Amino acid sequence: MSDFSIELGKKLGAYALVLGLAHAILGAAVFLGGVEVGTMSFGDLPRVAVLFVIAAVYIMGVGSLGKGRNEGIAFLMAGLLISVAVGGLYLLETGAQYMMYILGETDEFRILESINPATLLLVLALPLLPMMKRVTHGMVW
Amino acid sequence: MSTKTKDTGEQITAALIGNPNVGKTEIFNRLTGLSQRVGNFPGVTVEKKGGRFIHQGQVVDVVDLPGTYSLTAKALDELVARDFIVEEKPNVVVDIVDGTSLERNLYLTFLLMELDANLVIALNRWDLVKARKINVDLDRLSELLGAPIVATVATTGEGLEDLKSSIIKVAHDQKKSKAILDYGNDVEAGIKSISAVLNEKPDLLKRYPPRWLAIKLIERDERVLEKANSMFSGLQMAKILEVIGYE
Amino acid sequence: MSEFSEDLSVVLAQKRYERISEIIGSTVKKDGGSVRTYTDMLDRVFLNKYLGIPIFLTLLWVMFQFSFTVSEPFVVLVEKLFEFLSHLVEQNVTDPYLTSFISTGVIGGLGSVLVFVPPIFALFLALSILEDSGYMARAAFVMDRFMYRLGLHGRSFIPLMIGFGCNVPAIMAARSLDNEKDRMITILVSPLMSCSARLPVYVLIAGAVFGSAQAGTAIFFIYALGIVLVVLAAQLFRKILFKGEQSPFVLELPTYAMPNAKSALLHMWMRGKMFLKKAGTIIFGTAIIVWFLSVHPWEATAGGQLIAESYIAWMGHALEPVFKPFGWDWMTAVALLFGIVAKEVVVGTYGVLLGVDEGTLGDSLVANGMFTPLTGLAFMAFVLIYVPCFAVLATIVRETNSLRWPAFEVIFQVALAFLVSGLIIGVGRMMGMS
Numbered sequence: 001m002s003d004f005s006i007e008l009g010k011k012l013g014a015y016a017l018v019l020g021l022a023h024a025i026l027g028a029a030v031f032l033g034g035v036e037v038g039t040m041s042f043g044d045l046p047r048v049a050v051l052f053v054i055a056a057v058y059i060m061g062v063g064s065l066g067k068g069r070n071e072g073i074a075f076l077m078a079g080l081l082i083s084v085a086v087g088g089l090y091l092l093e094t095g096a097q098y099m100m101y102i103l104g105e106t107d108e109f110r111i112l113e114s115i116n117p118a119t120l121l122l123v124l125a126l127p128l129l130p131m132m133k134r135v136t137h138g139m140v141w
Numbered sequence: 142m143s144t145k146t147k148d149t150g151e152q153i154t155a156a157l158i159g160n161p162n163v164g165k166t167e168i169f170n171r172l173t174g175l176s177q178r179v180g181n182f183p184g185v186t187v188e189k190k191g192g193r194f195i196h197q198g199q200v201v202d203v204v205d206l207p208g209t210y211s212l213t214a215k216a217l218d219e220l221v222a223r224d225f226i227v228e229e230k231p232n233v234v235v236d237i238v239d240g241t242s243l244e245r246n247l248y249l250t251f252l253l254m255e256l257d258a259n260l261v262i263a264l265n266r267w268d269l270v271k272a273r274k275i276n277v278d279l280d281r282l283s284e285l286l287g288a289p290i291v292a293t294v295a296t297t298g299e300g301l302e303d304l305k306s307s308i309i310k311v312a313h314d315q316k317k318s319k320a321i322l323d324y325g326n327d328v329e330a331g332i333k334s335i336s337a338v339l340n341e342k343p344d345l346l347k348r349y350p351p352r353w354l355a356i357k358l359i360e361r362d363e364r365v366l367e368k369a370n371s372m373f374s375g376l377q378m379a380k381i382l383e384v385i386g387y388e
Numbered sequence: 389m390s391e392f393s394e395d396l397s398v399v400l401a402q403k404r405y406e407r408i409s410e411i412i413g414s415t416v417k418k419d420g421g422s423v424r425t426y427t428d429m430l431d432r433v434f435l436n437k438y439l440g441i442p443i444f445l446t447l448l449w450v451m452f453q454f455s456f457t458v459s460e461p462f463v464v465l466v467e468k469l470f471e472f473l474s475h476l477v478e479q480n481v482t483d484p485y486l487t488s489f490i491s492t493g494v495i496g497g498l499g500s501v502l503v504f505v506p507p508i509f510a511l512f513l514a515l516s517i518l519e520d521s522g523y524m525a526r527a528a529f530v531m532d533r534f535m536y537r538l539g540l541h542g543r544s545f546i547p548l549m550i551g552f553g554c555n556v557p558a559i560m561a562a563r564s565l566d567n568e569k570d571r572m573i574t575i576l577v578s579p580l581m582s583c584s585a586r587l588p589v590y591v592l593i594a595g596a597v598f599g600s601a602q603a604g605t606a607i608f609f610i611y612a613l614g615i616v617l618v619v620l621a622a623q624l625f626r627k628i629l630f631k632g633e634q635s636p637f638v639l640e641l642p643t644y645a646m647p648n649a650k651s652a653l654l655h656m657w658m659r660g661k662m663f664l665k666k667a668g669t670i671i672f673g674t675a676i677i678v679w680f681l682s683v684h685p686w687e688a689t690a691g692g693q694l695i696a697e698s699y700i701a702w703m704g705h706a707l708e709p710v711f712k713p714f715g716w717d718w719m720t721a722v723a724l725l726f727g728i729v730a731k732e733v734v735v736g737t738y739g740v741l742l743g744v745d746e747g748t749l750g751d752s753l754v755a756n757g758m759f760t761p762l763t764g765l766a767f768m769a770f771v772l773i774y775v776p777c778f779a780v781l782a783t784i785v786r787e788t789n790s791l792r793w794p795a796f797e798v799i800f801q802v803a804l805a806f807l808v809s810g811l812i813i814g815v816g817r818m819m820g821m822s
Contacts, residue, residue: 046449046605053442057433074429081430082446089450092458097600099461103468141426141643243416247408248401273425276417285411324403360397 004135006068012131013065016076019125020058026117027051051118054082073132080125080132087122090115153201153312154229155261158222158253159237160246161208164265167295168237169205172305187221196305201312204231210245212252214364226256227349232312234258235304240270240277240292250286251322257350260288261307267292267300321352331359334384338377345372359385427522427643434523440530445612447523451514452611453604456591459506460600463591466506467749470499488683489676492740497675500739500749501667501732504588509660511587515552516655520647529641535619553659555583555780559787569626575787576797577621579776582614584663585731589771592735596750597764610768617773617804666730670778674729675736678722682740695741714770714813715763724770730777762816766809774805 031048061075094115101109157172159165170177173192182189190205206225207218214220226234236253238246253260262283264270270277270292283290289307293300323329335355339346345354357365358381370378433439474491481487518524555578562574582590590610594603681700695701703725704718711721719741727734735749742752753759759767775798776784784794 044601044605046453046608049442050446050449053439053446056442057439060436060439061433070429071432074432077426078430078433078443082443085447085450089454089458092454096458096461100464103461103464136426136429139426139429141645243412244405244408247411248404251404251408274418278415278417282411282415285415322404322407324400328400328403356400360400 004068004070006066008131008135009065009068009072012076012128012135013062013072015128016058016065016072016079017062019079019121020055020062022121022124023051023055023058023118026121027055047116047118050086054079054086054118054121057082070136073135076128076132080128083118083122083125087116087119090119153199153233153309154204154231155201155233155235155308155312156204156206156225156229156231157235157237158206158226158249159208159263160210160239160249163208163237163239163246164293164295165205165208165237168263168265168293168301168304169203171295171298171301173203182221182225185217185221187218194305196302197309199309201305201308209249211249212256214362220364223256226253226258232259233261233308235261235263235308236288237263237265240264240266241273241275243277247286250288254287255322255350255353255356257353259311260286261304261311262286262288262290263293263300263304264290265293265295268294268297324356328359331384332356335359335381338373338380341377342372361385425643427641430644431526431641434526435530440526441534444527444530447518447527448611449605449608451511451518452608454514455507455511455587456595456604456607457600459510460595462506463503466503470495470503473499485686489679492683492743493676493679494672496739496743497679497736498667498672498739501588501671501675501736503749504591504732504735505660505664507591508584508587508663509656511584512553512659513652513656515659516652517647520645520652520655522642522644525641531615535622552581553584554662555579555581555776556783559780559783562787572629572788572793573622573625575784576625576793576800577618579780579797579801580614580617580621580773582611582772583731584659585666585777586771588732588735589727590768592738592750592753593759593764593768596753597759597761606765606768609765610772613769613808614772617808621804667732670730671732671736674726674733675740678726678733678737678740700741714766714809715760716767717758720758720767724774727771728775728777730779731771734771760821762813762821766812766816769812770805770809772805773801773808775801 027048057079061072065072098109157165157169172194176192178191180189193202206222209219209222212219212223236250279290291300291304291307332355335358474495477490558578559575562571590607594606598606682695682698684699700722704722707721708718723734723737726737781794
C-alpha cells in the first residue's frame, strides 16, 4: 500500500507541517499583525499571498506523507520548486537593488533589510532534497 | 493487391506508421541501418524514407510513413500516409505504439484496422511500461485488436528480431481477421445503404476496402467524396449524398 | 434515412475512443493508483483542483516581478548610455536640425524603446523557462478547466498562451482549432492578451508612478486583467455571436523536464530577435515621423525647443478633450494615437516629446505630473485594450478573410477600453484617490 516506509513518511510529514506552518505564520504576521519583515509589509499583498500558497502546498502533502505514499513527496517537491522560484527571485532582487545602489540610483542599501524571510525558509527546506532523492530513487520523468 | 506466396523470394513491403515521438524513427533506423534512402513522396514536399532488411532469407522493403495522430484528408502528411497504404497496398503495416500512452496511440490503430491494413503492432517503450509497473496483457490485447503485438524497446533493440519475424509471418498469412467496430445502429444502417450503392461499382470495391469507403463518405472526407464524384453517376451520387445528409 | 449532423466525425471518433477505453480497461492494469513518475507526481500538485490556480498565479507573478525588478539596473545602464550619446551628439554636431534629428528623433524616439530591451528579454527568458519545463501546458489546462467549471466552454487558452509574446502568432495558432466558431472567438479575443509590445509602456508607467517595490505587482495586475477580459469577452462572443457546439477538448501534456540554460537562452533570443527587428523598422520609422511633427514648423518651435508650438501639439490638443476626464494630457493623447501603429511607439512618442535630457523618461513623467497612480493604472489598462496594432489588424484581416471583423474588433476594443479605464478611474475616485 505504501511506497516507502511509513516511519520515514511520518518524519517527512512533520518536517513539511513545520515548514508549512512557518510560512503561514509569517504571512499572517505580516498581513494581520502589520509586522514589517524585511521587504514585506502590509501593502505587499502578492508577497504575502505567495507565502500562503507555499504553506498550502506543504500542508496538503502531510496526510499522504504520513501514509508513506509517493503523492506526499509530490507536494514536497512542488513546494520546494515554488520556494526555489520565489526565493531565487528575492535573491536576484537583492542583487538588483545592490546594483542600483552602486549605480547611484538609490541612496542606501541595507543588506539585512533586503533579505526576505521567504528565502530563509527556502534554505530551511533544502535538507529535504537528499531525503527526497533517496525515496524516489529510480523514478523516471 | 500485390500477390503473396508462401515461399520466400517474393518482395515484401512493410510500411511503418505511428504517432509522432513514439520511437518510430529509431525502429526504422534499427531495421534498415545503412540501407536507408531519403526521397519524397510523389508530387509533395513530404519526406519519404526507405530501406530494407533481410531476415530468415526474406528481403523486406521498409517505408517510413509520416508520424500522424489520425488519417484525415485535412493534413498533408496524413493524406500522404493514407494514400500510400490505400494505393500502394504494402504487404504489412507496422503500427508503432507508445506503450505508455496507449489511449492516445490506439486511435490510429483503429483507423488502420478500418483501412483493412495487414497490421503488426509494435508496442514500444516497453522498458518504461515495466518501470512504471504498468501491466499489459499482450495476448488479450492482440486478440481484441485482431493483430499480433510485439513488445519492443527501440533504444536497445530489444524485440526487434521478433518484430521482423512477425512482419514476415503476417505478410505470408492470408488470414485477415480484423476486429470490426460497431458504430451503433444509425451509423451502421447508413453504412449499409451506402455500401449498396458502392456495390454497383465492383472494381471500386476491389481497389478500396468497402467499409472504409462508406465510413469516409459518412465522415464527409473531402478526398473520398472527390473520388466518388468522379466515379459515380449523378443518380448514384445523389443517393449517397442523401444518406450522408448533404443538402 | 436519418439525418447526420455535420459533427458526425466527432461521433465516430467518440465511438472509437469508447471502444479503446473498453479494450484498455480489460488489458491494462496500472499499479493501484500510486504515482510512478516525476511527471505524474508533480501533476498531482500542479493540476490539483484547489492548488492549480493559486500556483499558476504565483508563478505568473514571479515571472513579472523577475522581468521588472531584476532588469532594472540594466535599464539604468542603457539609459545612461543613451544620455551619454545624446550629449556627445549635442556637443559635436553643429547643425541644429541634424542635432535635433539624432538627439530627439533617433535617441529620444527609438532609444527610449530600446531602453526596455532588458525587461522584454527577461520576460522572454522567463517564458522560455516555463515552457521548456513543461509547466505552460499545465497552466493552459488549469485555466481552461477553470473556465469549464464556470460554465465557460472553449479551449481558448492554449493558443492564447502564445499571445504572451505577441498576438500575431497566437491568432495564427487558432488554425489548430477545427471548430470554426472556436477559431473565430479565439481570434477576436487574442488582442486582449498582453503582449511584449505593451510591456515597455507598463514598465515605464508602473515604474514611474508605483516605484520599484510595487511596479511588478501593478504589471501583474494588468496581465491578470487581460486574462479576465479574455474570459469575459469569449463568453460574450459565444453567447451572442457564435452560438453552437464546442469541439471536444483534448490537450497533450508533455513530460516535465529540467529546463536547460542553453535552450532557454536560445528561445529567448529567437523571440527577442523579432522585437529588435520590429524596433529597427516600424518603431524607428514611426518615431521619426513623430519627431518630424514635433519640430515643425521649425521657426515656430524655435528649432525644436518649443514643442507646444508644433504640429503634433496641435494634434494633441485636438484630441485632448476626449481624454481629459481620465486625467490624461495632450501628450498622452498623441502617444495613444501613434501607438496604433505599434504599442511600443507610445513610449517612443514620450521619448521624443519629453527628451532624454534630465534623468530618465520615467522621472520626466512624474516631474511633469502627468500621471498619478490611479490615472497611470487606468492608462495601462487603456493601452492593454484600446486597439490592436497594425500587425495584428493585418493578421485578423488575413485570417478572417474580411474587413468586417477587423473593423468590429477595433470598435469593440476602443469601446471596451474607455469602459474599463472609466471604471478604474470611477472606482478610484470613489475611494478618494485622485
